[in-house]
Amino acid sequence: MNKKTILLVEDNPDDEALTLRALKKNNLLNEIVVAHDGAEALDYLFATGPYAGGKTPNGPQIVLLDLKLPKVNGLEVLRRIRADERTRRIPVVILTSSKEEQDLMRSYDLGANSYVRKPVAFEEFTEAVRQVGLYWLLLNEVPPTVSPQQVA
Amino acid sequence: MTEQLEDPRETIRELQRELEETNSGLVALTLELEQRVDERTAELRQAHEELRRTNSELLQLTLELEERVAQRTEEVRRLNEELEARVRQRTAELEAANRELEAFAYSVSHDLRAPLRAIDGFSQAVLEDYAQKLDESGRSYLRRLRGASQRMARLIDDILTLSRVTRRELQRERVNLSTLVWEIAAELQRSEPAREVEFVVAPEAMVEGDRALLRQVLENLLRNAYKFTSKHPRARIEFGVQSENGEKAYFVRDDGAGFNSKYSDKLFGPFQRLHSVQEFEGTGIGLATVQRIIQRHGGRVWAEGAVEQGATFYFSF
Numbered sequence: 001m002n003k004k005t006i007l008l009v010e011d012n013p014d015d016e017a018l019t020l021r022a023l024k025k026n027n028l029l030n031e032i033v034v035a036h037d038g039a040e041a042l043d044y045l046f047a048t049g050p051y052a053g054g055k056t057p058n059g060p061q062i063v064l065l066d067l068k069l070p071k072v073n074g075l076e077v078l079r080r081i082r083a084d085e086r087t088r089r090i091p092v093v094i095l096t097s098s099k100e101e102q103d104l105m106r107s108y109d110l111g112a113n114s115y116v117r118k119p120v121a122f123e124e125f126t127e128a129v130r131q132v133g134l135y136w137l138l139l140n141e142v143p144p145t146v147s148p149q150q151v152a
Numbered sequence: 153m154t155e156q157l158e159d160p161r162e163t164i165r166e167l168q169r170e171l172e173e174t175n176s177g178l179v180a181l182t183l184e185l186e187q188r189v190d191e192r193t194a195e196l197r198q199a200h201e202e203l204r205r206t207n208s209e210l211l212q213l214t215l216e217l218e219e220r221v222a223q224r225t226e227e228v229r230r231l232n233e234e235l236e237a238r239v240r241q242r243t244a245e246l247e248a249a250n251r252e253l254e255a256f257a258y259s260v261s262h263d264l265r266a267p268l269r270a271i272d273g274f275s276q277a278v279l280e281d282y283a284q285k286l287d288e289s290g291r292s293y294l295r296r297l298r299g300a301s302q303r304m305a306r307l308i309d310d311i312l313t314l315s316r317v318t319r320r321e322l323q324r325e326r327v328n329l330s331t332l333v334w335e336i337a338a339e340l341q342r343s344e345p346a347r348e349v350e351f352v353v354a355p356e357a358m359v360e361g362d363r364a365l366l367r368q369v370l371e372n373l374l375r376n377a378y379k380f381t382s383k384h385p386r387a388r389i390e391f392g393v394q395s396e397n398g399e400k401a402y403f404v405r406d407d408g409a410g411f412n413s414k415y416s417d418k419l420f421g422p423f424q425r426l427h428s429v430q431e432f433e434g435t436g437i438g439l440a441t442v443q444r445i446i447q448r449h450g451g452r453v454w455a456e457g458a459v460e461q462g463a464t465f466y467f468s469f
Contacts, residue, residue, distance in 0.1 A: 120305040122276040
């Protein structure tokens with residue numbers, strides 16, 4: 001039985017800790033891989049750099065993607081995910097503080113599946129993560145993806 | 153001897169003498185006349201000369217004046233160009249300043265929220281995971297931490313709204329204020345369905361203005377009315393129109409906690425509050441935002457009230 005892997009792309013260590021905690025509280029802590037910037041996320045997804053020849057059998061079942069990232073920003077990561085045959089069906093949920101209309105539109109233009117704003121209050125944040133997690137990991141169905149690691 | 157006749161030669165000589173006298177007289181006269189003619193001629197010539205000189209001076213003056221007029225015209229034209237160039241520059245500077253302000257506001261909202269989330273989140277995390285290790289005092293401190301960070305988040309939102317009001321361009325259209333009031337009233341009712349609040353709304357209050365900003369005005373005023381009547385078992389909130397001295401004024405009236413009219417001039421100042429946070433929560437920016445929006449529409453705001461006897465907020469434009 002495939003263990004569902006979550007790729008969390010988040011540069012802020014506090015937000016990372018809080019998201020992980022929220023996922024754990026809702027028993028959604030499957031396999032979590034955290035990338036701290038856009039470049040690390042791409043390396044993981046396409047089995048390049050430090051992830052070359054990796055042993056993980058599956059690609060992530062879902063990507064939780066922040067927009068403001070160092071090195072390569074979130075929108076660029078999204079574009080690359082959708083541009084590659086191997087990854088383009090993976091559900092991507094944008095999880096960001098940005099309230100900008102622009103970011104919202106660009107994200108959907110580039111093929112994001114969902115856009116969730118991080119609230120300040122912790123209960124709201126946990127609830128948001130719970131709903132996102134429950135929907136995308138349990139209710140939603142995704143076609144099987146061919147992992148770059150398997151192909152590599 | 154007889155008297156001889158005058159010698160005719162004597163007569164002739166006399167006559168000659170008279171003639172010569174007359175002659176020389178005439179000659180003298182002629183000379184005098186000629187002299188006078190010469191003098192007159194000289195005078196005329198001089199007068200002519202003077203006239204000619206005056207004429208040429210006048211001509212010179214005219215040329216100078218024309219030149220000066222041309223210079224002034226050129227100066228005015230140049231000044232005009234300079235002024236227009238300066239206006240263009242100022243406009244560009246203002247636009248740049250506006251863009252900077254927008255970028256700043258975005259940064260404020262976005263970057264300040266992240267640490268707030270951490271403060272709130274980890275306080276809650278400690279409350280949940282280490283509740284047993286804490287006494288009531290510790291738990292209370294953490295709750296205060298969370299309250300403060302959430303309050304700060306609301307403040308940030310309100311400041312951003314206020315700044316957006318100033319930056320945004322007014323988009324004028326016909327707006328039915330009554331409809332907006334009913335919409336907001338419905339939202340308020342949904343947020344606290346247990347409360348008994350009666351809304352009285354004057355129908356068809358049509359105005360010309362920016363719909364989004366006017367909605368903000370009504371929202372702020374109605375939320376205030378809703379909030380400050382929350383300690384009473386039953387509340388009445390009225391939206392109406394009145395005419396005073398030919399001036400049409402719209403108002404939101406409530407029968408709630410009211411305010412001490414001694415402080416009415418502080419009401420609309422940003423961050424000014426007449427109640428403590430314990431009594432009624434709030435950031436003190438709502439009314440400042442209302443005032444700014446109404447002022448941008450060319451109107452004014454004012455308020456009446458008394459402690460525990462409700463309040464009425466008026467706006468006209």
